[in-house]
Amino acid sequence: MSLKKFFGKIIAKQTRKKVDAWKKDAVNRQNQTLLKITDKAKDTQFGKDHDFSTIKSYSDFKKLVPVRDYEALKPYFDRLVNGEADIFWPGLPKYFSKTSGTTSGTKYIPISKESMGHHLTAARDALLLYISQTGNADFVDGKMIFLQGSPVMTEKNGIATGRLSGIVAHHIPAYLQKNRLPSLKTNSIDDWETKVDAIIDETINEDMTLISGIPSWVQFYFERILTRSGKQHIKEVFPNFNLFVYGGVNFEPYRSRFEKLIGKRVDSIETYPSSEGFIAFQDDQNDSSLLLNVDAGIFFEFIPAENYFDENPPRISLAEVEVDKNYALILSTNAGLWAYSIGDTVKFTSLNPYKILVTGRIKHFTSAFGEHVIAEEVEAALREAVEKYPAEVIEFTVAPELNPTEGLPYHEWFIAFAKAPENMTAFAESIDKTMQKRNAYYADLINGKILRPLRITSLKQDAFNAYMKSQGKLGGQNKVPRLSNDRKIADVLTEWREK
Template sequence: MSVKTFGAKLFAKVIKSQINKWANNPVETQQKVFKQLVNTAKETKFGKDHQFNKISNHKDFIDQVPIRDYEALKPYVDEVTKGEENILWPGKPLYFAKTSGTTSGAKYIPLTKESMPTHISGARNAILNYIAETGKANFVSGKMIFLQGSPEMEEKNGIKLGRLSGIVAHYVPSYLQKNRLPSWETNCIEDWETKVDAIVEETLPENMSVFSGIPSWLQMYFERLVEKTGKKVGEIFPDFDLLIYGGVNFEPYRTKFDSLIGRKIDSIELFPASEGFFAYQDKQNQPGMLLRLDAGIFYEFIKTEEFFEENPIRLTIGEVEKDVNYVMIISTNAGLWAYNLGDTVMFTSVKPYRVIVSGRIKHFTSAFGEHVIAKEVEYAMKKAVKEHGIEISEFTVAPQTNPPEGLPYHEWLIEFEGEPKNLDIFAQSLDKYLQEQNSYYLDLISGKILKPLVITSVKKNGFQEYMKSIGKLGGQNKIPRLSNERKIADALHQQL
């Protein structure tokens, strides 16, 4: 056993003990975070505007602080980006994580000296928790890679800004620097396809043990490795032991990854975002990710079916239930207050609190009142792919409300690795599994309001070409699983 492996195991035991302490006291932990956040920010402009000095409990907070998305919080963020101090959080942020916005264009998410360490500890603790659970630590002596954005940063009124993954690259601990790939120069390449080719060249001669990134972009990298060598990834790198991923549900990709790698390996799912590092998989044999309740984030949850009501009920951690879809609302030590992240989650466990990401509150299909969400289409795809023994690269779903003839329907645009022997039978399987998940959809099909779903095959690399065409190839960008309009669907049809 190497010194590094031995040290990792000892450190893992310490961290695991700390995790157990807060995970076993969830309500008390969240109450402590809540008080710290409000007390720390009461002299900021936001704190004064919302009378933080009069807030002593969650009810007071609800009365004083309405739910906001980025667009609603933007007037405060604009003051911060101008260099003003003490607006959302004491002082100035260390960084802005620049992300793609909607109506606001680019979004600038503040990262403070209090919040930045929680992004680093989230990834670290996910790995250490895995070591503590499994006893496996040999991978720490091999080379590790995280497919990420460029670490180069700009500056805005004295505050550095960049992509979150690029900012995090500046915080890789010294004991991992020699193990980490790609090189700084390769990481700075902006063109994603050029970057992936460079990463292939850098990693092929190395003893790679850990790969991490968004599944769709890891898949692209693995495909390039297989194309270049004619070998499975697990054969190219015999010490490849651990896959770390986040950003989207992995299940639709699992069959394809098993094929590319050529053998089963352990994996860790993460739930990171520019706004916070929220959760990580803490058990190999149980679904869901452990929600980080001690990381400077106070959580509120609203049932998705109530979210668009005038005064939806805002629940705290002790009030949530399993198997219910919630919109997750956060208040953080980066100065986000009752902030609608846009993600929907479902608890798979409440002892401890584990979540899965079930979708986006803005990403759904409900052109006919069915309100189909990402979790449901991903479940249907997982079951159908397994039943038919096929592989897919990517997919998205959109409504077709005005077909040239016949009833409207859901269109599934799928990039297959090899089409099913009978596409119609595969479509029937998908439709059956979606009906199992969503009773409204079942009723619409049964009542002849909709006809069963229709599959459109997307050409190889069609999704990559679409992302490239809108300037979002690579990095942390990902295809929405479904939408309520046809912008993506129509763009993909233009390739046919």
């Protein structure tokens, strides 16, 4: 056994004990976190404006600090981005994580020295908990690839600025640097297709054991490397590849395609990092839900998703959540975000410990007729259909068709298949029946003859990559929304319809 594996297993056991301790003490840790971060920020501009010095409980915090998103907090963010210190958090941020906004355009999310440490610890702990459970530490001796955004940083009034994955790339521990690919030069290439080809140059003859990235872009890399190598399966190129780490989207719609490309089933670890904080990670190979990261400088609040757009929606702490209920996620952090709505929705699968599944985006839904279909529902319906009528899905999205040339309106599913089902009609019927079971509003609309059953539009295999390229969003952390409430994406995708 190598020294890396030996020490890795020892540290993994220690990490398991540490995580088990805060799992059992989650609500108390959350209360401590809220009081600690509000006390630290009491002399900032935001802290003074919201009387942080008087906060002694969660009840006090709720009364003083309303839930807001980036647009609502923009006057504070503008001052911070313009170089003013002590706005949300003492001093200036260590980094700005640059993300795409909606009405505000580009968003600059602050990352403090304190929050950066938790980003790194959570990612490390996810791997160590895997080693602790499985005993498999083989990947530490091979090469590891992280398909991510460019690590090239710019400056915004003296603050280093970049994409989150690029920022994290500057903090890879020294003991992993020799194993890590691609090189800094290759990772800094802007054009995604050129970058993937360069990554293949660097990896095709290496012993890759761990691969990490958003599933759709890792799939793109796999397809390219098989074309280059002339091999049938990734296992022939990387025989010791045995661990896939991913985040950003649900892996299940991609799993069957992945396994065919790889030629075997590999273990996977799901993580939930965001610019606002490392929210959760998978800690159990027998449970696909994610352990909420309650001891990492983040205080969590939750708003029932169905009430999110109410004038005065209820908001609750971890102590009051229920299983199987859809919540909008609200964060206050040791980077200076306060009652900040990040736009994601989650549901709890367990309260002991607190575990979640990501169900979608609060603004990404299809509800042209009040049905409020969410990502979790469409992903589950597609997964069940693929199991019944074998198919390989590359990517998909759903949009309403409000004004068909004939007949009732419907939901249109745009799917790029690597292998289409033999019976597309039965496949579509299966999806529709599952949707009706999962969403009572959708079922009522179908049964009430307001909507007709969904229709599938098959797209060319490269349709979604071509679409993302046309929007200047190919690669990196960019993703096609699962759901839309209009036809902006749908109408462009029709260009790549299968003839």
